[in-house]
Amino acid sequence: MSVYKQQDAVEWFEKILNVLSPEATEVYKGTLRRTLRCLPNSHTDSQKDSNFYSIPLSINAEKDGEFKVVDGLEDFFQTTKFEEDDWWYCDECGEKKDTEIRFNIQKYPTVLILHLKRFYFDYFQMGYQKNSCQMDIPLELEFFQDCPYVLYAIINHRGVYGGGHYDAYIKPPGNDHWYCFDDSRVTEITGNGFLKGYWNYNLLFICNYCIFSLSRVR
Numbered sequence: 514m515s516v517y518k519q520q521d522a523v524e525w526f527e528k529i530l531n532v533l534s535p536e537a538t539e540v541y542k543g544t545l546r547r548t549l550r551c552l553p554n555s556h557t558d559s560q561k562d563s564n565f566y567s568i569p570l571s572i573n574a575e576k577d578g579e580f581k582v583v584d585g586l587e588d589f590f591q592t593t594k595f596e597e598d599d600w601w602y603c604d605e606c607g608e609k610k611d612t613e614i615r616f617n618i619q620k621y622p623t624v625l626i627l628h629l630k631r632f633y634f635d636y637f638q639m640g641y642q643k644n645s646c647q648m649d650i651p652l653e654l655e656f657f658q659d660c661p662y663v664l665y666a667i668i669n670h671r672g673v674y675g676g677g678h679y680d681a682y683i684k685p686p687g688n689d690h691w692y693c694f695d696d697s698r699v700t701e702i703t704g705n706g707f708l709k710g711y712w713n714y715n716l717l718f719i720c721n722y723c724i725f726s727l728s729r730v731r
Contacts, residue, residue: 522668523628527566541566544620551603552611567626574646581649586656590616621660627716632674641674650708654718662718670714682707
């Protein structure tokens with residue numbers, strides 16, 4: 514790997530997981546269920562479970578606006594109706610019917626990673642651009658009632674598509690302070706202004722039930 518070539522943090526994180534032990538990858542692995550339903554007769558046409566290591570959140574805010582992470586989760590998990598051209602064939606009805614799709618988590622990971630999709634293809638400029646809008650990041654994530662999470666790390670990307678620099682904000686287990694890890698330099702962060710940043714890229718939340726266990730392993 515060339516250190517002079519821009520790499521994507523999400524892609525390389527999953528490549529690293531592929532060479533780790535099954536026990537290590539299990540911490541980040543969850544199971545997501547996709548359900549397709551025929552609306553006229555409420556037939557469940559298809560259910561498929563698949564493993565995931567991160568949840569991608571599309572950013573629907575303007576570059577000079579603010580994106581709320583919780584709103585992104587609501588958009589991802591909301592039930593969506595297909596356009597007529599995309600209707601699925603219902604085996605019970607014997608024809609294509611009005612269809613809806615929804616996702617829900619069957620197995621929650623110990624560490625939940627939310628990938629903020631800042632990069633997008635701009636058809637006017639015919640190239641990829643970066644949405645550097647401000648983020649609204651919660652310290653506690655109670656979106657999933659069965660598994661509350663607490664923020665413990667943020668990966669930042671400073672720069673543009675095709676070039677930039679990564680650093681990370683981390684709150685160690687059993688520590689009340691946040692630190693910025695920037696290559697070989699580590700500095701303490703004061704205040705909560707980093708929760709309203711313009712460069713946050715990946716958010717790492719740990720299951721609230723696991724915090725006590727991790728704080729003992731130091």
